[in-house]
Structure formats: structure tokens, C-alpha cells
Amino acid sequence: MTTPSSDVLMSFEDAIATFDPVMGLEVHVELNTLTKMFCGCPTEFGAAPNTQVCPVCLGLPGALPVVNQKAVESAIRIGLALGCSIAPWSRFARKNYFYPDMPKDFQTSQYDEPIAFNGALDIVVETDDGPQSITLGIERAHMEEDTGKISHLGGATGRIHGADYSLIDYNRAGVPLIEIVTKPIEVEPALAPAVARAYVTELRELIVALGVSDAHMHQGSMRVDANLSLKPRGRAEFGTRTETKNVNSIRSVERAVRFEIQRQAVVLSSGGTIVQETRHFHENDGSTTSGRVKEEAEDYRYFPEPDLTPVAPDEAWVESLRATLPESPLLRRARIREEWGLSEHEMQSLINAGALDLVEQTVALGADPADARKWWTGEIARISNERGLDVAVLPITPADVHRIIVLTSDGALNDKLARQVIEGVLAGEGGPDEVVASRGLAVVSDDGALLEAIDAALAAQPDVADKIRDGKVQAAGAIVGAVMKATAGKADAARVRELILRRVSGA
Amino acid sequence: MPALDRDDVAHLARLSRLQLTDAERDHYGEQLDVILAAVARVAEVAADDVPPTTHAVPVVNVTRPDVVVPCLSREDVLSGAPAAEDDRFRVPRILDEEEQ
Ligand SMILES: [Zn+2]
Numbered sequence: 383m384t385t386p387s388s389d390v391l392m393s394f395e396d397a398i399a400t401f402d403p404v405m406g407l408e409v410h411v412e413l414n415t416l417t418k419m420f421c422g423c424p425t426e427f428g429a430a431p432n433t434q435v436c437p438v439c440l441g442l443p444g445a446l447p448v449v450n451q452k453a454v455e456s457a458i459r460i461g462l463a464l465g466c467s468i469a470p471w472s473r474f475a476r477k478n479y480f481y482p483d484m485p486k487d488f489q490t491s492q493y494d495e496p497i498a499f500n501g502a503l504d505i506v507v508e509t510d511d512g513p514q515s516i517t518l519g520i521e522r523a524h525m526e527e528d529t530g531k532i533s534h535l536g537g538a539t540g541r542i543h544g545a546d547y548s549l550i551d552y553n554r555a556g557v558p559l560i561e562i563v564t565k566p567i568e569v570e571p572a573l574a575p576a577v578a579r580a581y582v583t584e585l586r587e588l589i590v591a592l593g594v595s596d597a598h599m600h601q602g603s604m605r606v607d608a609n610l611s612l613k614p615r616g617r618a619e620f621g622t623r624t625e626t627k628n629v630n631s632i633r634s635v636e637r638a639v640r641f642e643i644q645r646q647a648v649v650l651s652s653g654g655t656i657v658q659e660t661r662h663f664h665e666n667d668g669s670t671t672s673g674r675v676k677e678e679a680e681d682y683r684y685f686p687e688p689d690l691t692p693v694a695p696d697e698a699w700v701e702s703l704r705a706t707l708p709e710s711p712l713l714r715r716a717r718i719r720e721e722w723g724l725s726e727h728e729m730q731s732l733i734n735a736g737a738l739d740l741v742e743q744t745v746a747l748g749a750d751p752a753d754a755r756k757w758w759t760g761e762i763a764r765i766s767n768e769r770g771l772d773v774a775v776l777p778i779t780p781a782d783v784h785r786i787i788v789l790t791s792d793g794a795l796n797d798k799l800a801r802q803v804i805e806g807v808l809a810g811e812g813g814p815d816e817v818v819a820s821r822g823l824a825v826v827s828d829d830g831a832l833l834e835a836i837d838a839a840l841a842a843q844p845d846v847a848d849k850i851r852d853g854k855v856q857a858a859g860a861i862v863g864a865v866m867k868a869t870a871g872k873a874d875a876a877r878v879r880e881l882i883l884r885r886v887s888g889a
Numbered sequence: 890m891p892a893l894d895r896d897d898v899a900h901l902a903r904l905s906r907l908q909l910t911d912a913e914r915d916h917y918g919e920q921l922d923v924i925l926a927a928v929a930r931v932a933e934v935a936a937d938d939v940p941p942t943t944h945a946v947p948v949v950n951v952t953r954p955d956v957v958v959p960c961l962s963r964e965d966v967l968s969g970a971p972a973a974e975d976d977r978f979r980v981p982r983i984l985d986e987e988e989q
Binding site for chain 2: 415416417421422423424430431432433434435436437440442448449450451452453454471473478479480481482532533534536546547548549550551552681683686687688690691692693694695
């Protein structure tokens with residue numbers, strides 16, 4: 383990360399010494415429904431351009447939209463999981479704007495009548511005094527639809543500036559989106575960037591636990607807009623806010639908030655004013671640059687969508703959906719940490735390795751939590767780092783790891799062999815038993831064969847036996863090493879040591 | 890009913906991405922006044938005890954199951970495009986707000 387020059391930024395410490403930041407986070411989540419929000423076109427990611435469109439999502443005259451039942455259910459479940467009230471009656475509206483990413487020239491969205499409102503989400507932030515729990519208010523969660531994808535061509539950079547023309551793929555137009563908006567967030571100024579990050583992290587986990595979206599930030603199925611304003615310490619009314627878009631990773635959320643605090647602080651302390659505008663975040667240096675001046679809400683000329691009926695979920699339906707909610711990720715982590723007796727730090731590294739679910743599933747099969755953690759956050763996490771892939775997408779399952787643990791505790795494998803089994807499973811050579819068989823990886827448990835190797839090693843290093851007899855038991859390590867080498871690592875080191883000591887003492 | 894002034898019409902034209910001459914602004918402004926007057930008459934007729942509605946019949950929760958139905962063929966999709974390239978709609982260089 384390059385450090386942006388100091389003439390445009392105030393140091394973060396100076397900024398928060400003078401100003402209180404106020405944040406508002408808007409998160410768009412693309413639902414994983416099979417079809418779009420208002421038509422039966424598939425939503426599959428990566429299809430050939432314009433092959434997943436129909437008269438409805440193209441906005442052709444006379445086409446009539448119909449709401450996707452599953453999308454409404456997902457919206458209600460998200461609302462409930464965020465502790466929101468579910469509106470007994472809500473409507474869709476047309477948000478009118480002329481930009482070719484929407485062929486209808488409007489986006490169908492919810493405006494003044496969102497399906498879910500007034501909730502809260504608990505997050506945990508790391509502070510110098512340890513983890514601190516904070517409750518953030520949720521203003522609303524509403525349903526809307528995604529836009530088409532525009533590529534600007536002909537210009538030098540592929541951005542709008544300098545483009546000669548644009549090409550549009552409408553496959554994404556109409557894919558269901560849920561927009562989740564926080565209430566204004568006012569926390570201890572120094573914590574603001576970390577709070578933004580923790581909120582998005584926690585919300586993402588909740589969405590994934592609900593199973594309503596894959597919530598991949600880098601693929602755009604979860605997108606964050608960060609609103610930020612500053613007010614001089616002690617003043618009650620909010621300052622003018624900016625909205626930073628294009629924040630494509632959880633880490634970027636933190637960086638974007640931090641940058642805007644530092645940038646706005648310089649503008650305000652030098653007597654300038656903040657323009658209400660959209661700003662673009664740049665991944666390379668963590669800066670934001672001015673985008674368009676935001677249109678006023680009235681410029682969108684919202685009006686109720688006459689082609690869709692109101693959504694009026696009755697209480698029985700809402701309650702039946704409430705019954706499907708998973709354990710909240712925060713509570714689940716607390717429970718698991720206690721059950722497995724992990725320290726805060728051990729729990730965090732388990733989460734950071736992306737291995738919590740996998741370890742839990744391995745434990746559910748009967749493995750000891752310590753063994754399961756050892757393999758998932760050790761060898762397997764190492765390989766996933768090496769390949770730059772998430773642990774979860776590696777072709778090894780909790781059942782495979784459980785089997786490896788059983789083989790190891792039975793003495794059929796030692797750790798070194800187990801690592802080779804993992805390597806074989808990941809290489810597609812089959813399950814652990816198949817890899818053991820095909821690679822011939824079983825531990826040499828035949829004492830006769832081991833004694834033969836021990837005798838050979840003792841003969842090659844005649845002074846070792848004397849040292850051991852003199853009480854220098856650690857000298858046996860040289861022989862263990864030689865035997866392991868002779869058996870290509872397939873011996874159980876503890877057994878070999880035992881046999882050496884017995885041999886030398888003449889037993 | 891207040892008539893739309895030229896600035897109102899200019900603002901609407903900007904939102905609609907239309908470039909209008911002064912004469913056109915006056916022309917469309919007059920037409921929009923007629924429409925607004927017609928809507929205003931509806932508002933006069935509607936008494937306070939008539940709640941605003943967007944539907945003539947009180948129907949709610951018309952939904953469809955999350956089941957994929959066939960889409961248009963790409964040929965059909967692009968047949969309505971003013972221009973196409975690379976299986977996509979081709980449109981003139983887009984003037985976003987940031988360039989205005
Ligand atoms: Zn469609």
C-alpha cells in the first residue's frame with residue numbers, strides 16, 4: 383500500500399482528534415435464487431452474454447413482471463436474522479434513471495416501504511483492550527434488482543473517460559438483490575474503520591449461514607457502499623457525506639473509511655466544504671476519487687410499481703420462516719470456542735484459515751477437535767495458501783480428514799505419511815485408503831523389519847550403543863533417523879525408539 | 890396549477906438525457922402542463938376518505954415459484970438492439986453525470 387501524499391490527507395490520529403466520523407454502510411447482496419427477481423430467466427454466473435434475458439428483464443413493451451417467491455422468502459429471512467420487523471404490507475417502486483445498464487430505464491426497487499426495517503447486528507471489534515462487542519442499528523433491508531454489465535470500449539483505459547462506445551450484457555439485469563442499510567454509526571472515532579470491517583465480515587457470515595447468497599465480494603455477489611461524514615467534536619448535526627463505491631473486499635472497506643476520514647479532515651480543517659458525491663475506491667493505493675455528484679432522491683421520480691402487487695406476508699408465514707433461521711454466527715462461535723476449549727487467539731486463527739465449518743464437520747464425524755484443527759489449519763491450510771485457494775474449495779472433505787485422523791491414531795499412519803496421504807487426496811488419487819494402498823504408505827509395523835533396520839544402523843554407528851548404555855538416551859535419535867530413512871519414513875518413530883532402547887539394553 | 894417554467898423542463902430533459910432547444914422546451918412545457926392539469930383534476934375529485942392506490946383491485950402476494958423458464962434466443966434479444974457487437978448491445982459512448 384502506497385502512502386497517499388500528506389497534502390491531501392491528514393494523519394488518521396490528527397483527524398480523529400478533531401472530528402467524529404459518522405458512517406452509514408449499504409451492502410448489496412445478490413441472492414442465489416435460480417431465477418431473476420421478476421422473471422424466470424436463470425441467474426447462473428458466467429453464462430455467454432445476453433443468453434439469460436427475456437422480454438421482462440429487457441423491458442420490452444407489454445411484458446409483465448411477477449415477483450419471485452423464493453426471493454421474498456430470502457429477504458424476510460435476512461430481515462429476521464438481523465432482528466428487523468417485517469412489514470405486513472410493502473410495495474415495489476420504480477426508480478427512474480436513464481443509463482443503459484437498465485434497459486427498462488428504471489430499476490424496480492423498494493423505496494419508502496421496505497420489507498424489513500429497524501433491526502440490529504452485534505459485532506466484535508479488536509481493540510487495544512481486547513475484543514469489544516458493539517451493537518449496530520439496521521435501518522432497513524429491501525428488495526431490488528441488479529443491473530446489466532457495461533464494458534466501455536475504444537478508450538485507452540476501459541473506463542468511461544475516453545471510451546468511444548459501450549457494450550452491454552443484460553444477463554445480470556434483474557438478478558435479485560437485497561440492500562441492507564445501517565443506521566448512522568457513531569462509535570469511538572479510532573475504531574470506525576475496524577467497525578466498518580467487522581460489520582461487513584459479520585454480515586457476510588450471517589448471509590452465508592442463511593444460505594441465501596454465496597456473498598463473494600470479489601465476484602460482486604456482495605458489494606459495499608460506505609457513506610461517511612465528519613463533524614467537529616461536540617457538534618450534534620451531521621456533516622455532508624460522501625458515498626464510496628467499488629469497495630471490493632472486506633479489507634478495502636476498512637481502508638476506504640480510513641482514507642475518507644483523513645481526506646475529509648483536511649478539507650474541513652482548511653475551511654473547505656465536502657461535496658455530496660459518489661467516490662470511487664482504488665484498490666491499488668487505497669484512495670478514493672471524485673465520481674458523480676449524487677442525484678437527489680426526487681430526481682429518481684420514484685412511484686409505486688403498477689405492474690406488481692404489494693407484498694403482504696402474513697404472520698404465520700413470517701413465523702414459519704423464522705423457524706428456519708440458523709444459529710447466529712456470533713453465538714455459534716462462542717459456543718464452539720467453549721466446547722473445544724479454545725483461546726480467543728486459537729479461535730481467530732481457525733476463522734482466519736476459513737476452516738471453522740470444515741473442522742466442525744470433521745468433529746461431527748467423531749474426530750477430536752484438536753486433531754481436526756491440527757490438519758485443517760496446518761498442512762491443508764498451508765497447501766491452500768500455496769495455491770492461493772480457499773481451504774473450502776480444495777478437493778478434500780471432512781470425511782477424508784476424519785479417516786486420516788483415525789488411521790493416524792490407530793498407528794497405521796504417522797504424521798509424515800499422513801501429509802503424503804493429504805497430498806494424494808488433493809491430487810485426485812482417491813480417498814485416504816486408496817492413496818495409502820496405491821502409494822504403499824502404511825507404517826511398517828512389522829517389528830522384524832524394523833529390528834533389521836535398527837541392527838544395520840547400530841552397526842554403522844557403533845558408538846551410539848555405548849552412549850545409550852552410558853545413559854545418553856537422546857543419542858538414540860541418530861538411529862531413529864537412520865531407520866526412518868531406511869524405511870522411507872514409513873516407521874512409527876515412537877515404536878522404533880522403543881525397539882532401539884530394548885535392543886541396546888539387551889532385552 | 891403552477892405551470893412548469895423553462896428551468897423545470899430543462900431539469901426534466903437533463904434527467905431524461907434529452908437535449909432540447911429553447912423552442913422545444915416551451916413546446917414540451919406546454920404539453921406537460923396539460924398533463925399535470927389533468928392529474929390535478931383527479932386529485933380534486935378524490936376526497937380525503939379515498940386512499941391513494943396503485944391497483945384497481947385489492948390483490949396482494951402474486952408471486953411465481955423459483956423455476957427457470959426458457960429465455961429468448963440471443964438472435965431475438967439482439968434483433969431489437971440499435972447495434973450489436975460481440976453478442977452484446979452496442980450503445981454510443983455514455984456520458985455519465987461525472988462528465989457533465
Ligand atoms: Zn428475464
